[in-house]
Amino acid sequence: MKLKYGSEKVELDLDRLSQPQVLRPNEKEGVKTPQQKIEKKLKNPIDSAPLKELVTEKNPDSVVIIVNDVSRATPYKVMLPPLLEELHQQGVTKDEISLIIATGIHDPNTEEQNRRIFGDEIVDNYRLVSHDPDQNLADLGELSSGNQLYLNQEVLDADLLITTGVITPHYFAGFSGGRKSILPGVAGRDTIQFNHSRMVNLIGDLPAIEENPISQEMIEGAKLAGVDFILNVVTNSQQEIVEVVAGDLENAWLKGVRTSAEMYHVELEDKVDVAIVSAGGYPKDINIYQAQKALDNADGVVKEGGTIVLLAECRNGLGEETFEEWLTEAEEPKDNVERIREKFILGGHKAFAISKVVLEKDFILLSDFSQENTEMMFATKMDNLEQVLKEINQKYDDYTSIVLPQGGLTVPVIR
Numbered sequence: 001m002k003l004k005y006g007s008e009k010v011e012l013d014l015d016r017l018s019q020p021q022v023l024r025p026n027e028k029e030g031v032k033t034p035q036q037k038i039e040k041k042l043k044n045p046i047d048s049a050p051l052k053e054l055v056t057e058k059n060p061d062s063v064v065i066i067v068n069d070v071s072r073a074t075p076y077k078v079m080l081p082p083l084l085e086e087l088h089q090q091g092v093t094k095d096e097i098s099l100i101i102a103t104g105i106h107d108p109n110t111e112e113q114n115r116r117i118f119g120d121e122i123v124d125n126y127r128l129v130s131h132d133p134d135q136n137l138a139d140l141g142e143l144s145s146g147n148q149l150y151l152n153q154e155v156l157d158a159d160l161l162i163t164t165g166v167i168t169p170h171y172f173a174g175f176s177g178g179r180k181s182i183l184p185g186v187a188g189r190d191t192i193q194f195n196h197s198r199m200v201n202l203i204g205d206l207p208a209i210e211e212n213p214i215s216q217e218m219i220e221g222a223k224l225a226g227v228d229f230i231l232n233v234v235t236n237s238q239q240e241i242v243e244v245v246a247g248d249l250e251n252a253w254l255k256g257v258r259t260s261a262e263m264y265h266v267e268l269e270d271k272v273d274v275a276i277v278s279a280g281g282y283p284k285d286i287n288i289y290q291a292q293k294a295l296d297n298a299d300g301v302v303k304e305g306g307t308i309v310l311l312a313e314c315r316n317g318l319g320e321e322t323f324e325e326w327l328t329e330a331e332e333p334k335d336n337v338e339r340i341r342e343k344f345i346l347g348g349h350k351a352f353a354i355s356k357v358v359l360e361k362d363f364i365l366l367s368d369f370s371q372e373n374t375e376m377m378f379a380t381k382m383d384n385l386e387q388v389l390k391e392i393n394q395k396y397d398d399y400t401s402i403v404l405p406q407g408g409l410t411v412p413v414i415r
Contacts (some may be wrong), residue, residue: 003385003405004281005366006313010278016389017401023266025410028259030240034075037244038082038231045247046255051162051229053081055090058228060159062114063092069103069130069163070113071290073283074166075239077119083162083231084126087406088373094125098211100155101130102165102185105320105346108132129154133189134251145217147195149189151225163222163249164231167256169264169411171296171353172199173218174209184328189346197344205301206378209257222249227334234259237280237406263396267415273399274392277384278311284408285312288367288377289319289350294407299357301402301412307362307395309377309388310407314367322347327376333358354378364388394400 001022002009014020031037042051049057065083068074087097099122101109108130115123122128131152138156140149155161163185166176184192198214209215209222227249234243234256242263245256275298279285284294291312318324326348330336333355340352356379357363365379366388374381382388392399404410 001403001405003276003278003311003403005278005311006282006285006315007092009022010311010385012385012403013389014403016393017274017276017403018396018398019400020403021268021272021401022403022405023109023268023410023412025237025263025406026266028242028263030236030238030242031244034078034241034323035082036220038079038246040087041244041246042082042086042231045229046245046252048229048247048252051086051246052090054228055092055160058160060092061096061413062158063087063097063160063162063163064081064155064158065097065099065162066102066155066185067099067118068166069101069106070109070117070283071106071286072166072176073239074117075233075235075241076122076164078241079164079231079233080118080122083164098127100152100186101128102181103133104184104187105133105189114278130185133187133192137188143217143220145194145213147191149183149221149224150191151182151221152186155182155186155225156401160229162229162231163227167232167234167253167260168409169260169297171293172196172203172206172214174206174212174215175257175260177245178230178249179215179218179222179254181222181230181345182225182227183218187221193344193346196346196349199209199349200340200344202351203296203356219250232256234263236263237409264409265411265413267299268402268412269299269415270400271414272402273303273306273396274309274401275404276300276309276311276388276401277404280406280408282313282315285314287316287319288314288369289323290311291408292350292353294404295357295363296353297407297411298404299361300393301414302361304360307364307392308357309364309366311366314369317369318373320347320350323350326351331353333378364391
């Protein structure tokens with residue numbers, strides 16, 4: 001079988017694995033006419049007035065549409081044209097619309113990335129700006145959790161606020177999309193850091209999405225931001241749209257969550273000794289900061305003392321400065337685990353997540369990283385799957401194994 005690696009695919013000989021199970025998402029077919037589906041949902045949203053009625057009611061001089069950054073593959077060339085057309089039909093001009101990229105603490109998008117994601121038509125005709133978590137923030141006061149809510153001032157100043165996104169499993173927020181466009185998408189660094197700090201006690205044992213305190217805090221923050229309307233999609237592994245949800249910030253999103261869970265939460269009878277995991281190719285393996293999610297998905301179903309093999313090209317390297325600093329300074333995995341419990345720092349949380357895995361399991365990494373950088377992640381560097389298979393079959397006499405071709409999306413759940 002073939003596994004995605006960057007923009008390419010590599011061959012895995014399943015016959016050389018012991019008792020292999022291939023866990024794939026319970027894929028749904030993409031809808032035949034996705035733009036028509038979006039148009040219909042904009043006119044018939046969930047628990048909300050149709051978008052055109054909201055525009056008529058608010059008569060906005062400024063419309064902000066929040067969009068995802070390069071790290072989250074979202075079919076914007078399909079999603080945005082019908083959304084923009086609906087606004088234009090109600091008299092909103094191009095100059096009155098801003099697309100704010102929900103970078104959180106990620107690097108801003110480059111123009112080349114924007115053209116690839118959104119297309120020349122949108123880049124040449126609309127204002128796009130990446131959120132900065134350290135500038136132009138407004139203080140909205142304290143959330144019920146005690147977190148101080150800082151949000152992008154331009155987002156708050158909008159007369160009409162629309163968020164867009166894709167709903168996929170997330171290793172500590174439960175699922176992406178919906179409220180995540182606001183927190184962490186356009187929040188201040190301190191707000192994001194407080195929110196993410198709660199993952200230390202949740203990672204590896206997430207509660208149901210309705211009870212997840214990280215997600216609940218995100219919802220509270222997004223409601224205070226005054227989100228008027230959302231447009232979210234669920235996609236399959238071919239990036240085809242299988243579900244469109246629009247309307248209310250929470251209820252529309254939760255409908256999409258249910259579809260996403262049906263697709264990407266996959267049952268497994270028992271834990272296994274070995275997992276071979278592809279992060280899912282580019283952009284899911286653009287850097288190890290993003291590809292780590294696939295490692296975490298596998299971690300929950302691999303036995304203590306087992307082995308996780310991660311295929312992730314990581315053409316953009318580690319992906320975050322603090323993450324790199326923590327990996328450089330740690331002499332052994334427990335250093336990062338102890339450090340995060342002393343003081344939570346964004347970027348460091350990814351070093352913690354990797355270190356937590358390698359305390360109990362062997363981690364083999366196929367990537368573009370050097371030997372030195374691979375060892376910095378407490379991983380064993382291997383150059384190809386032939387080398388991996390030899391290592392596994394020497395280590396174990398008889399073992400159980402799984403393969404996750406879409407490791408960034410597939411969440412194995414013990415039945």
